[in-house]
Amino acid sequence: MERTNSEKFEKLIGELRSCRDCEEKFGFEPHPVVMGNFDAKIMHISQAPSISVHKTMKSFNDISGKILRHEWYHISDEVFYDPANFYITSVGHCYPGKLPKGGDRLPPKECAEKWLAREIELTDSELIIIVGGKAAEFFFPKEDFKSLVFSDRTIKGKPAYVLPHPSPRNRKWLMDNPEFLNKRVKEISAEIHRVLGL
Ligand code: SF4
Numbered sequence: 001m002e003r004t005n006s007e008k009f010e011k012l013i014g015e016l017r018s019c020r021d022c023e024e025k026f027g028f029e030p031h032p033v034v035m036g037n038f039d040a041k042i043m044h045i046s047q048a049p050s051i052s053v054h055k056t057m058k059s060f061n062d063i064s065g066k067i068l069r070h071e072w073y074h075i076s077d078e079v080f081y082d083p084a085n086f087y088i089t090s091v092g093h094c095y096p097g098k099l100p101k102g103g104d105r106l107p108p109k110e111c112a113e114k115w116l117a118r119e120i121e122l123t124d125s126e127l128i129i130i131v132g133g134k135a136a137e138f139f140f141p142k143e144d145f146k147s148l149v150f151s152d153r154t155i156k157g158k159p160a161y162v163l164p165h166p167s168p169r170n171r172k173w174l175m176d177n178p179e180f181l182n183k184r185v186k187e188i189s190a191e192i193h194r195v196l197g198l
Helices: 005-018 051-056 063-073 077-081 109-122 133-139 145-149 168-176 178-196
Strands: 042-046 086-090 127-131 153-155 158-163
Touching: 005 109, 042 109, 042 178, 063 077, 063 168, 063 178, 086 109, 127 133, 127 178, 133 145, 145 158, 158 178, 168 178
Parallel strands: 042 086, 042 127, 127 158
Antiparallel strands: 153 158
């Protein structure tokens, strides 16, 4: 009997959570992190989990997540982590470890190629949000990041917004582009509220 999208999705997530392909490269056991239902209203795609997310297995359970939820989206933790609201994933599903000079390693390219295309195929969201340059690069490889942030896009026919990473390490980009916090993020937040019925 043909599987439903929901069944295919559950199978995919089971396989994804068991993935340990990067163990040798990372030098520690990878912890793939995804949260939410296949038919969540919003598909939320970021770069890769932080060390704090790696330890707690909870997406955006860090300072970036607090900024995103409370200062940018203006939604509560309960709304963000409601599996019917957000399917939260990333181009690299595991914390990739630290670079010798500080900062996290880049998400492994093969991760998105292996998993994300299938997640997009099986999820049934109304809106797609992409957070960070590395995540944007996967979908729009040749495009200027700033112009992506300030324009409305579509992915597979669905409206998509690109946001800069909310990490405090990205403060310079936000200072150089004040119209993001002054205007653009408010438009995106309003659209999130509309889709969630808030
Ligand atoms: S980063 Fe992706 S490919 Fe690597 S172990 Fe995690 S889920 Fe697998």
